[in-house]
Amino acid sequence: MTLDEEKNPALSPSAARAVELARLSLGTMSPQQRVQGLLRVTERTARRQGFRLSPLRSGALALAVAAAVLLGVNGWQRGTRADRLSYEVEGGAMQQDGSVQADTSSRPKVRFSDGTEVQLAEMARAHIVSVDEQGARVALDRGEVHARVVHRSEAQWLFDAGPYLVTVTGTAFALSWAPEDERLDLRLEDGAVVVSGPLSGKPIAVRAGQWLTLWQRTGEVLLRDLDLQQGAEAPPALSPPAPVSAGEPGAAPVPDQPEAPASPTAAAPASPTAAAPAAEPRRDWAGKLAAGKLDVIVDEAQRRGLDAALAESSNEELSALADAARYTRRNDIARRALLAQRRRFPATQRGKEAAFQLGRLAETQEGGAAALAWFETYLKEAPRGAYASEALGRKMVIVQRLHGDAEAETVARAYLRRFPGGTYAQAARALARTP
Template structure:
């Protein structure tokens, strides 16, 4: 019976029409109750053909007197297939004991390995801790308390796996990825090697999908989510129609705290298609804009060729070296001649390092020199966010309006509209902000500012 159930599960489609199923079941019951003679075109014949289609050899045609008994057994088997629960996964742990509640802690010098019965494995790095909260037939839910885990999830139909780290959740079906969580600074990092995952959390309530080769870094304290590509970071310039090697801030990202400076809107960006490639540096040129020939003799001397790109350093949290190198080159020269990648990375490094003056200049240069690119448009939102966080919500409105006009469907659209709503409430009162709250709830009912919008809608 167990083998029959397994075969039926594999052979019966999951989307059987309910009306058709009910009609065929009624015909089958009627035929059995009448004791109809077995014939190839009758109900028993249809049952025999159905069982043969599932790879089950029957004796209905050869031994008609067994027909009624086998028909009843087949009906019972079908009922068991429907009602019998799928077998729950199990797992074994190597390298550490499993405490009550599924808690597993790796010692400082040892790696711990979890092996599930479907072939999925989890390698827990030394000094890390994880709890297996739930295990079902389709997958498991794990809580990464701190540290790093490497998962290789076996692809299966209807598989459901998740790794929760702090307020974030990584939703998986079948893939290979590494996830790390640092409780001290509230940083999540996901490196996706194969397949795809979705990351959800306070900074991405609607979920951020990742593709193979991408890295996500979410910083709760700064309120920022970044996605970067190792391949793109090593390229000479930004890819056509996509983000540059510097990390692209994602939809739903909240504001980084502590930015200062008071920018005022400059010239509005010229209209352009969202995601235009923009003005990447010419092929063969240096990052500071000088010709490659001028760098050929000096590359070995200054070590520039061997140094990681600014985008890679920002992704690794090395903001200081980016700022130091920009000042060594000459900040004015970088702003005037640097590539789009370098301007974006410099602005990010300055914001995270609390250098609002440098961030403002880099963002302004991005808008001026690359007005039609997605980064040029996003700079309007980032400048508005800096002004807003600096205590000038009224001045920030012009930047939010500029971004929403240039990128109504851009990655910061929800955040820009939500911040505009709050800024209008602070400067003009609840009544003035209510139409924006209604618009926000219509466009982003699950957005980060939805609770504020619902409150504003109250009488």
């Protein structure tokens, strides 16, 4: 052993190799056991080479081995344990019990770190039960939530609604639970989910475009297909109930349309009945929509006189009429109902969302240019709205189709900045040439 080696307490190459070998092969021993074992290995190696470790060198070795063990254990734990998802609440506050409450003027949204979003509708209440690296468990106490769950191979999301459990890996849906009626409604926009609960001996699989209603009290199960728009590239987004809230002053102008919307004072074309008197009781179209009575809603509007119905119905009724008409392929009526919302309630949540629905209709009927105008209008009026991700994704697709990859790349990069885990993220990365 040289004088320099004696002065320097660093490990020799052979001892260092022994330490590394032991660190990699000692399994699940405690840090203390690892230190003792590594010292014995190192001492035996030193004896074979014909020298003994001095007390100074032996102490330095013990400290170095202990540090290597602790660093190795900590590094192994960091490398094998995925980080738990984080989340934040926008437009509201989370209570100490983990609950989030919406009122008549707010629609809080819970954003998770993987891009998943859960938005509460008017007067809904939900709470976060648990969160881990695979997903979260969310309990819906009452009302409706609209969720967009980012698809990941290892993801597992659970949504409780009364006695029912909805298991999700990646999809978009609206889920509502009415405890007073013991009724669940699930409207699936894309993906697939499984619903388990007391009304079925086995889980119920729900696919994109379907609407499931369960009545716990009567034991009824209703599953109907809502994907009725032919030629659409994706199922139509199902509008969850939204509050009538004040929007920004000065709504954006409505894009020009090939047909002028019906005027509130125009005579009903070929309608044999006069407009119903203003004192006529309101029809429960929202309730009938939830019950699947789609034809009944449209028929009542036509019997009432479509122009009168469009001029006198509430914002909520117009939403129900538009949805019922879309789902029964009466797109002309749907379009007129949505335009009436835009004209009569331009600054409300539903009025803004009508622009998105008009864009979806335009894609299948009028072509890309008209649809693009509507999607851009929606994004301008509701940049953080429930359908912002879908609207920006559809805009990217249309711009690429109409103007080519170069212009679409700008939209793609904007999409990835806002929705890195969104439905159109893969297509956006291809356009933006981003891994």
